Amino acid sequence: MSFARELQERHRALHAATLAHPFVRGIGDGTLPVERFRFYVEQDYVFLIEYGRVLALAVAKGRELDGMARFAELLHATLNVEMALHRGYAGKFGIAAGDLARVAAAPTTYAYTRHLLATAYAGAAAEIAAALLPCQWGYGQIGRALAAAPPADQPLYAEWIAMYAGEDYHALVAGLVEGFDALAAVESAAARERLDQIYLLSSRYEWAFWEMAWRMERWPI
Secondary structure, three states: OHHHHHHHHHHHHHHHHHHOHHHHHHHHHOOHHHHHHHHHHHHHHHHHHHHHHHHHHHHOOOHHHHHHHHHHHHHHHHHHHHHHHHHHHHOOOOOOHHHHHHHOOHHHHHHHHHHHHHHHHHHHHHHHHHHHHHHHHHHHHHHHHHHOOOOOOOOHHHHHHHHHHHHHHHHHHHHHHHHHHHHHHHOOOOHHHHHOOOOOOOHHHHHHHHHHHHOOOOOOO
């Protein structure tokens, strides 16, 4: 079993809880209130800006051209595909691009992106990949799971599901998993334990991000 699959299996309960979250299930069956999805779109746009910075640091810290190319491909897809999708959603909600760019990070968005950026600045490529994997892989799993269920009568959500269930997105996920496994293969047992802890923290933040969107989290003061 690859190390990525080992981590996924080790933290299966957490991933199952994320897939079962009411926000995720609401996208799938079309019952999610639109105002919550709008909040999610705004916060995910903020998140993706920082995610792009993390990917850029991963490219800079790469030692092998193949690995650098994988991170660069993810960076391109994030900045030019995912963010374009979010801008399209924002337009449907009547949010101008300039207003979207001025959205402030909610507490969980801020905390999650600080975790990713701290890992990217202080860590090597393997650690960055471990931090990124739960988001990239998790969205692909959610997309495929929701696509396999009866379609929801909500075009916005159907478009979202189609993107994350699509072959292009899953090719990116497969590349990240393959690259992570290659990096982890040469690490010591102690280093692998460190990768596990980074992966686990990102996985927890993935659940927390859906919870934040479900509650439409605001700063308390």
